[in-house]
Amino acid sequence: MSNPKAWRHSLNFLIKDEEGFKIFQKYLKSEMCDENIDFWKAVENYRLNTSKEELEKQANIIFKTYITNNSRRCVNLKGPTRSKVALDIKAGPTRYIFDAAQREIFEVIERDPYQRFLTSDAYLNLLTGFKIFQKYLKSEMCDENIDFWKAVENYRVNSSKTELEKQANIIFKTYITNNSRRCVNLKGPTRSKVALDIKAGPTRYIFDAAQREIFEVIERDPYQRFLKSDVYQSLLT
Template sequence: MPGLVTSPPRELQHLSMDTDNKKTGKYRGGNLKTRLQCGLSQATNSEGLCFEEMSQWAQSLERLLSSKYGINIFQAFLKSEFSDENIEFWMMCEDYKKIKSSFRMPSRANKIFKRYIQAEAPREINIDHKTRELIRRNLKAPSVVCFDDAQKIVYGLMERDSYPRFLKSDIYRTLLDSTSESVKM
């Protein structure tokens, strides 16, 4: 699995979602499509994001997640659907694997467990009981692979469910069309 971008590029930082409409059940983030287009318009002008890169996102989830813009736009899409815990968990695991200090690993592993794995966790991911228990045992001696099984499950869920919806979404289609138009000019 590819590496991860831990913070959005400067051009996309204004895409963080509002939660004001969360109570009413309205589309979260106001006019997300407009904000994404604005961010990408700036990105295409200053950073070189192009139609070719965006069209490659449709080849595989791995391609999408290997793009610094792709991962952020996908995460924004998932937030708009109130289902961003999977990508958030996946990204946390990618960061966790980069920890070099054996001193930091146990505390980070416990934070991930409490936030995503344990029953009734605030951002609980959808994994089976067997995997949850395996991770609980792995926490006794955390290593870089202690979340691998859960990460594979989550990746599979995103690949089969969220990713196809993203490719069919108005957000992706509109952004792809807008970069396509800039190529024609």
């Protein structure tokens, strides 16, 4: 389960999320400007190649598809960047030959289409969908699980150690401790592991196993009930 709200924090959050990437890519396609994000993704996949032969093959495909000026899907690169890639292709491609071009295109996406996406119906409808599910769970008096899941998504955004420690303790006291009014339904070993990790010093990923476990709880029961509810059915009509 992705958290669309987190996609507002940065373009990086959006495109590193598998579901977020697909939704953003679909939006850009509808706007007829998906060549930049497709180039960015092609470079990400290109770096996974390990053989020299495959690097050369894929480098030439990317160059002909996105870099050459006469290409139908030519991306908006500065002249010097385009020329540098052409020279590097002739010299023999490495795994990092497109890095500067990719950074440049990332900035292009960040400045314009990403900003438009954040105010688009495609994105705003996703936020509404999450809120509707959350509201439904609240009416069923079982919203603590989805609130915990969302709290963990927001927790990972923190970058400072001080803020991580502060938020980790709030999440632990609110959702993990057995005597909490909003205690989520975790297995004993998972709960104990989080408690130990809190004492050792929290990291950004301290709640990951607990979040996955709660996701499965939500998916098995309340999500299935939501799909059969009048609330959900009314959205389909």
